[in-house]
Amino acid sequence: MTITIHLVGGLGNQMFQYAFGTALAQHYQTNLLLDDSWYARLPAADTARQMDLMCLKISNTQFIPPQKEAFSFIKSTRLKKLLQSFLPNGPVVHREKKGFFFDRAVFTLNSANTQNHFFTGYWQAFNYIEAIRTQLQAEFQPRAGLNQHYQYYRSLMQSSPAAMVHVRRGDYIHLPAAAQFHGALSLHYYLAGMRLILEREPNTQFFLFSDDLPWCKENFPRDFKITYIDRSDAADADAQEIDLMTYCQHFIIANSSFSWWGAWLRKNIDGLVIAPNRWISDTSLDLSDLLPANWQRLPA
Incomplete structure (x- = not known):
């Protein structure tokens, strides 16, 4: 028996899929394979992504090698695997039934x-x-270690009460499919979260991560103590920034797996984690399996 995980999306999504596969493989005491074929034919409507798992200290690096196989003319890996499942000795295909939901049956x-x-x-x-x-705390660190660019910010975080703020705009604003499905969070959500943290820790220094720093610098109040994290041009910048987030004491995450991991992998488990009360445009979605009960939700 082998567990194979189909990887899609950015680094945060890849981390969820790898972590799920690792937990499942350990449960069944079997091997884990990673299928990264999605990145070779990225759908045109999706946000541009690349395989970034190898930037992390993951212990399992067994990827399915490119090969000729039955139904090779079909571009969809999911459809291909479904057809293969009808062949002798074909795999059993499991498609996630419901997003952000814990399925005990697996x-x-x-x-x-x-x-x-x-x-x-x-x-x-x-x-x-x-x-x-x-x-996962040990594996989800940059394989090359935290580089000098981000070590500077880490030293600042360790010298004062530090809170991470993640503002995701980018594709949530400019890519129609992502904007309709996710949508960027309101400035009100972030300001309410920052004030909540300041009530607990008046001397907090905020460290703001974003794919749209110019917008943030223009819209966030100047009376807050904010350090804006300039993104490195290193190939593993995403892995570096998620790791850097974990050094903060408090967290205000976006509706994004990127900052979800920064908060979940945090080194200090006593601080506040503030999360939005909606993750996607569908506000009726139950988030109890995505957001731990001790994470405080605020209107977004």
Whole structure:
């Protein structure tokens, strides 16, 4: 038996998928394979992404090698695997039934010992991975270590009460599909979160991460003590910034897996984590499997 995980999306999504696969492989005491074929034919409507997992200190680096196979003329990996499942000895295909939902059934597969299993989805629920948190804290660090550019910000974080603020705009504003599905959070959400932290820690220094720093510098009040994180041009900048986030004491995350990981991997578990009460445009979505109960939700 082998567990194969279909990887899609940016680094935050890749981390969720890898973590889910690792937890599942350990549960069944079997091997984990990673399918990164999505990145070779990125859908035109999606945000441009690249495979970034290798920038992290992950212990499992077994990727499916490019190969000729049945149904190779079909571009969709999910459809291809579904068709292959009808072949003798084909994999059992599992497609995530519901986003941001913990599906206990994946840990009780009837055919776990006799067939290979292929999983496609995002698997963004902390219950899948809570048991391996310590392992993930060790693996989800930059393989090359924190570089000098970000070490400077880390030294500032360690010298005063520090709070991370992540403002994601970019594709949430300018890419129609992402803007409609996710949508950027309001400035009111961020300011309410910052004031809440200041009530607890008046001397807090805020460290703001964003893909749109000019907008942030123009719109965030100047009376807050804010250090804006200039993005490095290093190839592993995403991995560097998620790791840098974990050194803060308090967190105001965006509706983004990127800052979700910064907060979940945090080194100080006693601080405040503030999250939006909506993750996507559908405000009726139940977020209890995505956002731990001790994370405080604010209107967004």
